[in-house]
Amino acid sequence: MLARASGAGAAWLWRQNSRLVLWLPVALAGGITFYLALPTEPGGVGVAEGVLACVASLACRLLWPGRLAVRLGAGVVGMGAMGLLLAWGQVWRMPPFPDLPRRAVHLSGQVTEAEVQRLADGEQALRVALRGVRFEDGISIGMPPLRRWLWVRLRADDPARPMPGDGLEVRALLSPPAFPDVPGGYDAQRRAWFDGLAGHGRALDRATITSAQAGGGVGGWLAGRRQVLAERIRTALPGTRGDIAATILAGADGVVAAPEREAFADAGLAHLLAVAGLHLAIVMGLVMVVVRTGLALSERAALYWPCRQIAAVSALLAGGVYVLLSGAHLPARRSLLMAGLAVMALLAGRRPLSLRALALAATVLMALSPEGVAELPLQMSVAAVMALIAGFDALRPALSGWEHDDVWLRRVAVRMVRPLLASVLAGGACLPVGMAHFGAVQPWFVLANLLAVPLMSIWIMPWGLAALGLMPLGLEKLALVPMGWGIGVVTALAHLVARLPMARMGVPALGNVGLCVFFVGLCWLCLWVGRVRLLGLVPIVLAVLSPWMAARPALLLAPDARMAGIVTQGQLWTGPGTHPDPFVLREWQRVTGLPAGVLPAGGTVGNVTCHAGVCRVGDIVLVLASRPPAPGLCRGAGLLVNLPGTWGCDSVPSIGRFDLWRNGAYGIYRRPDGGFVVQTDRGVRGARPWVMRPGGAGLPNLPLAQAE
Template sequence: MRLACHVRGGPRFAGGDYRPCGGASRAGWFLSRALTWGLSCLRGVLAAWLWGQNSRLVLWLPVALAGGIVLYFTLPSEPGGVAMAGAVLACAASLACRLLWPGRLVVRLGAGAVGAGAVGFLLAWGQAGRMPPFPDLPHRAVHLSGQVTGVEVQRLADGTQALRVTLHGVRFDDGISMGMPPLRRWLSLRLRADDPARPMPGDGLGVRALLSPPAFPDVPGGYDAQRRAWFAGQAGHGRALDRATVTPARAAGGPAGWLAGRRRMLAERIRTALPGPRGDIAATILVGADGVVAAPEREAFADAGLAHLLAVAGLHLAIVMGLVMVVLRTGLALSERAALYWPCRQIAAVGALLAGAGYVVLTGAHLPAQRSLLMAGLAVLALLAGRRPLSLRALAVAATVLMALNPEGVTELPLQMSVAAVMALIAGFDALRPALSGWEHDDVWLRRVAARMAHPLLASVLAGSACMPVGMAHFGAVQPWFVLANLLAVPLMSVWIMPWGLAALGLMPVGLEKLALVPMGWGLGVVAWLAHLVARLPMARMDVPALGNAGLCVFFVGLCWLCLWAGRVRLLGLAPIVLAVLSPWMAARPTLLLAPDARMAGIVTQGHLLTGPGTHPDPFALREWQRVTGLPAGLLPAQGTVGNVACHGGICRVGDIVLVLMPRPPAPGLCQGTGLLVNLQGTWGCDGVPSIGRFDLWRNGAYGIYRRADGGLVVQTDRAMRGARPWVMRPGGAGLPNLPLAQAE
């Protein structure tokens, strides 16, 4: 039998081509050749497409770095030595592949992505590992002493104000804790509202206080205060039961104490010249006075989408630096020699950066302001090097530096908001620059005016739209009128309020600050009026179900594709963005929520969240439950039926779930038809029926119970969601005892 027919070049073993004889074999040969040719063409097209993106591929390195950090935080348990060794080997292999095959684009892409992800994983692991463990705080009132390192004003619910101090080196002066080493973590302590003590940084403080560890999440997968406290170095918080005793520090507390005293003095002078809410807002944005703005005012600004005006961060720093740069460059231009021979632009940029650094220090050097100052410094360096100060490359460098310094910031609101807003602004204006430039130089004056007016409108739309899903994830709310409010408030803040504020700071040494504060107050009054007006509009604040962690990751992937990729294919990024925004309505809402302290339960029925027992639910747990569900709150009825919830004698039934809210013996027939028994007050249960009691909540944390489409129940617990991680405290909030290590057995 002849197996092959020779074609061109002789037999197969001689290097020639051949075709099989027979119809079926010949068809298969043609099919394989067509497939090979198609794959070759596809590979060539893909390579050409990727080479066209070659200059922008480096922008994806911070994305891969963030992916590695997120991977670490999503693990169910702490990675061991094998995982760490694998991450180190991945970094080494990526570097080797990059050096051995520099011309192969696919190898470069894979090596860069894997290497950056492994570096992010190692950075997050290293940051978590070098933090000291949580201490076991006393469960009763204790006398303590420590050194004050921070003081801020906190406005209480009744309108009064109290000081909240940050204490380092805390020692306990009661019982077995006497003589023990100081805590390695700091404490946040709220003094009594009637306490006349006015501690300053550097002072010693002693007081009797009641302490609490960082709170457990109120819902599985919800806000994790323990993780935030772990990376911040916080041991817990507390409130003073008696008046504090302050021991003044030597040398007035050093530079920190002197600066805190100056800030407090400046805040009092500002509030004296501008009494009322205007003075509170002015003190907040000029010297970083925390907690002085009343709650109704803060809520109005938040509902109007203007909450960022009350937080000293990127906007205020940009305004200060922009004003200083304009003044310096204009002043240098007045000198003929300076204008001709000096690098006026660079000098003005450096001066603006120094002024921005001074403003950040004056306002307390909060973490968001420090991040903004770092990004501003990178922009000034780019300007000095002759590069574009605002570009996606500069943003990539800034984001990489920020994540390297603080990997845990990837999971926090400030960094997510900053990156989303800046990336949308830069990419959006880059895409719209040809159209805007054409209109700005058009012969028709109406188009020129429209182009100038379009800049603030586009900035509000781009930044607000990019931050909206982030706000959905962290606040569970949407402010549809944010464009209208920011379109009027931000320009007023830039051209009127902050210039007068800086003038007031300059006039304070001679006691004439009121000349500038009064005009500043006029502008603040207009902004406050605008905030209240927008907050009263229909649907000014829409409560929506919170965007989950997976949905937030999908949103950022889509946003990065939309902003970092080039060409029309970038529009494909809109698909994951829309999917992420709609994902909260695709997921099922919980049927029953249980607080980790077993003091409150919530039932979702007929578009409402009903809580009990009692008429005064825990405000923190209720706020978190409303954020997750996006529903208005109500109270469970003492007697009667609401929707599918029937309550009688402290026992509520929703479907086959029985919820016992009051301490009482089991009622006859209670266990009939029961699929799940939740007993928050007693220890009894039903034979053969799954049950959840106080001990289960103590051991597993918050519960979320969901109903499947087939009627079955899915039970989620906080302990199962977070896993065994260093920041997940043991049941009851117990930490490591604050005892010295034994010298010998």
């Protein structure tokens, strides 16, 4: 029976022979994920083993090409080892975090990017990216410039309007990338490590602009043109419509007010405010249609010229210009690369949209930026495109039959159902990814996208491109006003859908393991053919349900010891104070999926009792106020958490301010036997290059001694 089952499995795999190559990017992503999840660096021995694994896999594949087991093993092991080596090389290519001053400091640097940000109070401030930063105070005078760049937000009343390439001097208060607010939560330090970011700053005085420095180059010139473009758009089209138009056409991130962004997010339309694949596809599609239609008007061109190929190349060039104009953000660059591969396939006479093209594009993207495997944009785009291609491939026989049916009603129905199917397939594939990164589900996303995306395609973006064409003549307002009408309709739709019942449902965030299980199931469902692909639904369902199977933390502690959260009876209670940190609270709600409340100064909420700055829930004692221990405080306590001080109780496990400073955020879970499982940020992330030392200390920006 075992031999018969083995033979049947081998025969099935040989029938899937053309699909095996599609799993190579999956193995590559698995190797990258494995490296990022390691608690410590692999070291020289681990890297050497990875190199040997790649060489051995290639040798086995060449020596025994006809053996199925060798092919499978060599592909999985070789690509997995390659992924590990790519991630390792990308990590050690980046410079270390600098040790930023803990006090206000005078700094100078070159502006490489400037963007308008809307603050919480509605005011607008300019945020600038500075490279080559030098500190002008104390021991830092005369030291070499930082190898990483800084974001510095200028004061809202600062009249300075620096352009890319300008020098800037300002007195600012700096902070390193933030520690995660919960063990296993969003890792801003890892993101900053790969982005080359040193930290953030807030200007304390008005900035001084110095003469433009050499070295801005083409990038600085483009950034300056984008800034001018965004200002002209917002001048011609004031208000929210102008902010959204500047975001779409010039990549002016941060100008859209928070209520508008929240409405778009709750309606499932947040992707309309991020320049990525959708906008690029619309631009390229419009240019391709216009060019091909124009060539078809010429009899000679229509008969003798490769009109389709010319239109595709023209669309790709237009897409490249649009990506540069909109800021060349990473998601847009990824989309342009995938579009370039599609155009190459079209020129070669191959299918431009296929799973093989997606596999090639994903491999190239992961080779260029391996860290993208752990980030939202690449996960969203790959999941959506894979579901669209595989879904329409599976439905093609039925759709084609109705599309050429004699009954006109069926032909009309199939044209109407295609956008609905696209929204369901892409949105359904991205739903678990949204659960993992946002801790929320938007059930009405299909309705919102079904109406908003066609309007964006046939009205908003065409008028936007016309506005860009009219801008050299100073007539951009003629096109921006009709564009604003469409933006107004989409904005009203977003607010309408966001007000519907259950428009945004908070759910416990999908963990990293659950997200990996989901992608394994999605790949199984999309990459195989036949009924066996339906087995992929099992891990998908298990991954989606996993947040409700896992235990919620009983107590959460912020890494700066300024905030604690008690999870009890389906509620998250935070303290001390009545105004919790909004960023920490948002992350805690993302992880728990629970509504939040504030711990009282005295009294009882649920099974939490508070008095004189001390709260008790069961055998957990939480001290929020700085004061000496009261008599009988430790009686019956199983765990003491003292945020303000360092004293504890004899024979009672305790957590104090110094523990949080040393280990980062804490998550305390209850065991079935009544005990506790304590997780710390440092214990979860391990000792990795991007994990900063306690307090956010980095490498001092001082010259090292040539010898001891």
